[in-house]
Amino acid sequence: MRQPACLMMAGGRGERFWPASRSHRPKQLLRFGMKDPLVVQTLRRIGPLVSPARTLVITSAPLVESIAACLPELKPEQILGEPVGRNTAPCIGVAAVWMAQHFSPDCVMIVLSADHYVARRDAFLDALRTGTEAAAQGHLVTLGLNPTRAETGYGYVELGRPLDEEAGLYRVARFLEKPDAITAQKFLAAGKYLWNGGIFLWTCARILEEMERHLPSIMPLLKEYQEALKGGRPGQVLERIYPQFPDISIDYAVMEKAEDIVTLKANIGWDDLGNWTVLERLRQPDSEGNVVLGPFVGEDTRGCIISADAGLVATLGVKNLVVVKDGDVVLVMPKDRAAELKQLIGRLKEEPSWEKFL
Amino acid sequence: MRQPACLMMAGGRGERFWPASRSHRPKQLLRFGMKDPLVVQTLRRIGPLVSPARTLVITSAPLVESIAACLPELKPEQILGEPVGRNTAPCIGVAAVWMAQHFSPDCVMIVLSADHYVARRDAFLDALRTGTEAAAQGHLVTLGLNPTRAETGYGYVELGRPLDEEAGLYRVARFLEKPDAITAQKFLAAGKYLWNGGIFLWTCARILEEMERHLPSIMPLLKEYQEALKGGRPGQVLERIYPQFPDISIDYAVMEKAEDIVTLKANIGWDDLGNWTVLERLRQPDSEGNVVLGPFVGEDTRGCIISADAGLVATLGVKNLVVVKDGDVVLVMPKDRAAELKQLIGRLKEEPSWEKFL
Numbered sequence: 001m002r003q004p005a006c007l008m009m010a011g012g013r014g015e016r017f018w019p020a021s022r023s024h025r026p027k028q029l030l031r032f033g034m035k036d037p038l039v040v041q042t043l044r045r046i047g048p049l050v051s052p053a054r055t056l057v058i059t060s061a062p063l064v065e066s067i068a069a070c071l072p073e074l075k076p077e078q079i080l081g082e083p084v085g086r087n088t089a090p091c092i093g094v095a096a097v098w099m100a101q102h103f104s105p106d107c108v109m110i111v112l113s114a115d116h117y118v119a120r121r122d123a124f125l126d127a128l129r130t131g132t133e134a135a136a137q138g139h140l141v142t143l144g145l146n147p148t149r150a151e152t153g154y155g156y157v158e159l160g161r162p163l164d165e166e167a168g169l170y171r172v173a174r175f176l177e178k179p180d181a182i183t184a185q186k187f188l189a190a191g192k193y194l195w196n197g198g199i200f201l202w203t204c205a206r207i208l209e210e211m212e213r214h215l216p217s218i219m220p221l222l223k224e225y226q227e228a229l230k231g232g233r234p235g236q237v238l239e240r241i242y243p244q245f246p247d248i249s250i251d252y253a254v255m256e257k258a259e260d261i262v263t264l265k266a267n268i269g270w271d272d273l274g275n276w277t278v279l280e281r282l283r284q285p286d287s288e289g290n291v292v293l294g295p296f297v298g299e300d301t302r303g304c305i306i307s308a309d310a311g312l313v314a315t316l317g318v319k320n321l322v323v324v325k326d327g328d329v330v331l332v333m334p335k336d337r338a339a340e341l342k343q344l345i346g347r348l349k350e351e352p353s354w355e356k357f358l
Numbered sequence: 359m360r361q362p363a364c365l366m367m368a369g370g371r372g373e374r375f376w377p378a379s380r381s382h383r384p385k386q387l388l389r390f391g392m393k394d395p396l397v398v399q400t401l402r403r404i405g406p407l408v409s410p411a412r413t414l415v416i417t418s419a420p421l422v423e424s425i426a427a428c429l430p431e432l433k434p435e436q437i438l439g440e441p442v443g444r445n446t447a448p449c450i451g452v453a454a455v456w457m458a459q460h461f462s463p464d465c466v467m468i469v470l471s472a473d474h475y476v477a478r479r480d481a482f483l484d485a486l487r488t489g490t491e492a493a494a495q496g497h498l499v500t501l502g503l504n505p506t507r508a509e510t511g512y513g514y515v516e517l518g519r520p521l522d523e524e525a526g527l528y529r530v531a532r533f534l535e536k537p538d539a540i541t542a543q544k545f546l547a548a549g550k551y552l553w554n555g556g557i558f559l560w561t562c563a564r565i566l567e568e569m570e571r572h573l574p575s576i577m578p579l580l581k582e583y584q585e586a587l588k589g590g591r592p593g594q595v596l597e598r599i600y601p602q603f604p605d606i607s608i609d610y611a612v613m614e615k616a617e618d619i620v621t622l623k624a625n626i627g628w629d630d631l632g633n634w635t636v637l638e639r640l641r642q643p644d645s646e647g648n649v650v651l652g653p654f655v656g657e658d659t660r661g662c663i664i665s666a667d668a669g670l671v672a673t674l675g676v677k678n679l680v681v682v683k684d685g686d687v688v689l690v691m692p693k694d695r696a697a698e699l700k701q702l703i704g705r706l707k708e709e710p711s712w713e714k715f716l
Contacts, residue, residue: 019672297705297706297709297712299698299701299705300695308688310686311685311686311687311688311715312686312687312688312712313687313690314377314687314688314689314690314702314706315689315690315691316689316690316691316695316698316699316701316702317691317692317695317698318679318690318691318692321676323688323690325686327669328668328669328670328683328686329669329670329671329672330666330669330670330671330672330688331672331673331674332671332672332673332676332679332681332690333673333674333676334675334676337658337674337675340657340674340675343674344655344657344672344674347655347657348655348672354655354670357669357670
């Protein structure tokens with residue numbers, strides 16, 4: 001099997017783990033109490049399958065330097081900065097052109113987010129190997145992640161007829177939007193719905209064909225980039241073409257429209273680290289049910305999630321709160337409101353003098 | 359009427375408003391959103407009755423410089439630093455000797471705490487004038503503060519037979535310890551119980567006579583100090599004698615034993631600023647019931663007390679919490695647990711590496 005290549009998408013605005021995450025230091029640069037930032041963990045995780053030389057990172061332009069500092073294995077040209085965010089479809093298109101040029105058009109590209117977590121690395125690598133084989137045969141592959149709870153925050157794929165049951169490969173019957181709580185419960189019970197975590201495998205040639213079919217408007221721009229890669233100034237061209245891309249996800253632009261999509265059942269302990277409460281899944285709570293990162297003293301404090309970069313967080317008589325101290329910013333909210341953090345961020349965006357805290 | 363003198367007691371360990379108050383910056387140095395620190399407010403408040411030249415401040419030795427910086431009106435010799443804390447009786451004894459020497463033995467001394475709040479300044483000054491006259495006639499006077507709630511955190515005085523009903527002067531029938539909640543309700547309803555706020559008036563000679571009678575062990579030490587004031591090294595003597603004083607309050611040592619104690623009914627809007635919840639009495643809560651000092655953004659946040667020295671405190675979906683950020687320390691607790699802050703401080707004292715946060 002030829003070695004695949006990997007696109008690590010490392011954009012992100014740093015809102016879900018605010019104030020630990022900020023615009024200049026989004027989630028993929030956080031450690032969550034582990035040794036390395038998520039972006040480094042992601043690169044290391046795929047190491048046995050994809051060498052650093054076959055990795056491309058695409059992030060937002062202001063983050064290129066921070067990402068590069070974390071990933072000294074990568075050459076500068078392996079980290080592209082988007083001048084503006086245009087969601088995943090244009091990003092994947094650019095990566096397919098880049099990889100086709102640097103490696104080959106029939107090279108399998110694995111598409112990953114740099115800020116997700118995988119508990120079971122061996123199972124993950126096995127899945128990627130199986131997926132790479134299927135992708136090399138021409139399939140569009142999406143990893144279907146075993147749901148472990150009735151999650152309303154993810155999209156789902158519904159399993160269709162099997163392609164290779166032993167390998168865990170199935171046709172995708174359909175893609176399903178984020179469900180409500182009752183539907184999510186039904187999905188979990190039914191067994192034929194898997195989380196669509198945005199981990200894709202396909203050859204560069206195949207995804208570009210699909211884009212030509214379903215998103216033809218971007219093809220002239222991608223061609224310009226391809227020419228520049230052959231001997232022009234690709235950085236300048238990217239700068240110029242990016243704002244002209246439509247702002248659209250790969251799911252909406254291609255996956256929900258294409259034929260012959262295959263999903264690979266993967267039980268890999270995946271988590272997208274969606275909000276602060278995920279810390280309870282990442283780390284064992286202490287004897288009082290608290291998950292603590294950083295210096296903390298709690299008197300009669302139970303079921304809390306505490307994060308402090310330095311200094312001290314002290315609590316008395318509280319339960320089920322999230323308390324985060326980062327620099328001179330403090331956040332307090334109940335755990336069951338953690339998914340609404342975006343509303344608070346929205347308030348901060350309204351006031352120019354608060355922008356510095358984002 | 360001869361001008362009285364004033365002892366401002368300005369010790370304090372900075373525990374009740376931790377982490378805004380610290381050992382190096384206790385409550386009397388805080389502003390609570392007002393223009394001046396409490397110690398400055400206290401000096402200004404008595405200005406029309408007592409000139410700065412007739413004021414003596416006694417604080418703990420490590421605080422002398424900070425207090426002096428706040429009170430440039432005072433000469434260095436008007437601020438004494440206790441090398442060790444010995445509660446109020448020795449402090450008042452030292453002050454009585456100091457004032458008798460600098461002013462005269464029959465000078466009336468007003469004893470105040472530097473970290474209390476008085477809403478009705480004119481009524482306060484009227485009460486002090488009346489109290490000064492009674493003290494000049496030889497009475498031991500304690501201000502009896504009109505209770506405005508069934509407070510369990512204060513001691514009370516029970517009114518006895520009137521001495522001068524028009525002036526509001528009554529004999530004290532007895533002193534009562536901090537009551538439980540039911541007793542406090544009865545006290546409030548009965549009308550003849552007043553808060554004992556620790557505001558005293560007497561002549562230097564009279565209080566020293568009472569000490570000679572009820573606390574004779576301290577008299578030789580006070581005599582040594584008196585001699586040093588006449589032409590020795592009073593600072594050095596204070597340093598030497600202070601550790602030998604008993605650790606005892608004036609209430610316990612003298613007031614509960616002496617005859618002929620008079621209380622003056624005073625409706626002055628007094629508050630000892632006992633814990634963080636007092637901010638709700640000092641400041642009008644906003645339309646969502648929050649009292650906010652410093653930069654704050656709250657989404658669906660009600661009935662909270664927020665204090666931030668700088669940076670930003672952000673809350674989402676919480677109610678009735680106290681959230682304080684000071685430097686790199688954060689405190690979160692429900693308002694109804696604010697009186698238990700001492701227990702948390704106790705935890706901090708257990709761990710040497712946390713001492714720097716106290």
